[in-house]
Amino acid sequence: MDFSLFCAALQNSGLAQWINTTRGVYTIIECVHVIAITLVFGAILVIDLRLLGVASNNRPFSSVSRDLLRWCWIGFVIAALTGAMLFLPNAISIGQNRQFWIKMALIVVAGINMMIFELVTARSVAVWDNTLPTPVAARVSAALSILLWTAVIVFGRLVGFTAVVDDPFAEVL
Amino acid sequence: MDLLIALGQTPISLMMANSAWVVPTMQSIHIICVTIASMSVLIICLRVLGVAWQGVSLRQTVARFAPWAWVALILLTLTGIVLIFAEPPREIMALSMWIKMALLAVLIAVAVRFLRLVRNSPAFAAPEVNPDGALRRRAVFTLCLVVAIIFLGRFIAYDALIWGRLSPVGQF
Numbered sequence: 001m002d003f004s005l006f007c008a009a010l011q012n013s014g015l016a017q018w019i020n021t022t023r024g025v026y027t028i029i030e031c032v033h034v035i036a037i038t039l040v041f042g043a044i045l046v047i048d049l050r051l052l053g054v055a056s057n058n059r060p061f062s063s064v065s066r067d068l069l070r071w072c073w074i075g076f077v078i079a080a081l082t083g084a085m086l087f088l089p090n091a092i093s094i095g096q097n098r099q100f101w102i103k104m105a106l107i108v109v110a111g112i113n114m115m116i117f118e119l120v121t122a123r124s125v126a127v128w129d130n131t132l133p134t135p136v137a138a139r140v141s142a143a144l145s146i147l148l149w150t151a152v153i154v155f156g157r158l159v160g161f162t163a164v165v166d167d168p169f170a171e172v173l
Numbered sequence: 174m175d176l177l178i179a180l181g182q183t184p185i186s187l188m189m190a191n192s193a194w195v196v197p198t199m200q201s202i203h204i205i206c207v208t209i210a211s212m213s214v215l216i217i218c219l220r221v222l223g224v225a226w227q228g229v230s231l232r233q234t235v236a237r238f239a240p241w242a243w244v245a246l247i248l249l250t251l252t253g254i255v256l257i258f259a260e261p262p263r264e265i266m267a268l269s270m271w272i273k274m275a276l277l278a279v280l281i282a283v284a285v286r287f288l289r290l291v292r293n294s295p296a297f298a299a300p301e302v303n304p305d306g307a308l309r310r311r312a313v314f315t316l317c318l319v320v321a322i323i324f325l326g327r328f329i330a331y332d333a334l335i336w337g338r339l340s341p342v343g344q345f
Contacts, residue, residue, distance in 0.1 A: 023334065024331075024334065024335060027327065027328065027331045027334065027335060028324075030327050031323060031324040031327045031328075034204070034207070034323055034326075034327055035211075035320060035323055037204070037208065038207060038208045038211045038212060038323070039212075039215075041205070041208045041212075042208045042209065042211060042212025042213075042215070043212065045208070045209065045212065046212065046216070055237060055241075056237060058229065058233065059226075059228070059229060063228070067216075067219075067225040067226060068216075068225075071215075150205065153201055153204055153205055153208075154197075154198075154201045157197055157200050157201045157204065158197055161193075161196070161197050
């Protein structure tokens with residue numbers, strides 16, 4: 001199936017029409033999306049700053065991570081769901097938006113970075129849990145993570161400024 | 174309203190509004206600062222509720238996160254001022270903006286009172302001490318305020334849609 005036809009089908013779906021025509025729904029979803037981003041980026045930032053040895057150094061890394069990762073995942077699931085709901089009513093224009101695809105690519109790269117950290121670097125966490133500095137690989141991963149998630153936020157905001165003419169919400173962004 | 178339109182026509186406002194990068198950059202910094210401030214408040218509140226940051230005293234938790242929240246608040250104020258200058262009528266006429274500012278004032282007052290309490294009470298220096306019911310209720314109230322402020326910040330762009338005839342934006 002052609003991608004633009006797929007986007008058109010999404011935009012004409014019942015859910016997209018409901019989001020598009022029911023007063024305040026789109027705005028509420030946007031607000032929940034912002035709160036979810038706050039949970040994801042905030043939790044990641046605190047964990048990464050601990051890895052970098054900048055803050056929370058009086059706690060073991062595993063404690064910091066355990067306290068915050070659940071909030072990060074809750075936020076990520078909500079952000080993905082609300083993000084999909086924001087995509088639907090504007091699927092045709094956002095589907096052609098370069099900034100949106102850069103944002104998606106950055107999320108994938110950030111996910112790969114996180115996976116490598118969990119599968120490789122974090123396996124030896126018992127060795128460096130209470131010590132500073134953390135291994136070089138952990139610090140590189142943390143710095144990369146902060147940069148990538150900051151870029152995700154920046155490109156997410158740029159999507160609103162590069163909307164295609166057909167976007168029904170373009171004028172209020 | 175005439176004053177706001179005139180403000181929007183000043184060279185600095187026009188420069189900001191017409192620039193391709195000023196508003197998106199300021200909004201991005203604004204969102205990142207919202208994230209830092211909100212997460213700092215969230216962790217302190219979770220520590221008060223006994224849900225997170227256990228094994229560290231409330232005083233130490235506050236010392237770790239409160240400075241980040243204050244610095245983020247200063248940056249939020251600065252970027253907020255730039256955003257107001259870029260679109261004075263849309264921002265200043267929005268009812269959401271003024272409710273947001275009122276709630277922010279309440280949040281700051283609650284935070285200052287809380288910080289004083291934590292600083293002056295020796296009990297909060299002990300890692301094993303968990304705060305009482307009154308302070309827990311205040312933590313929940315604080316989290317509700319943060320969520321409401323984030324909602325109202327986003328409502329500014331949709332003020333007339335959200336508030337209808339109550340919104341001054343909708344009358345112009």
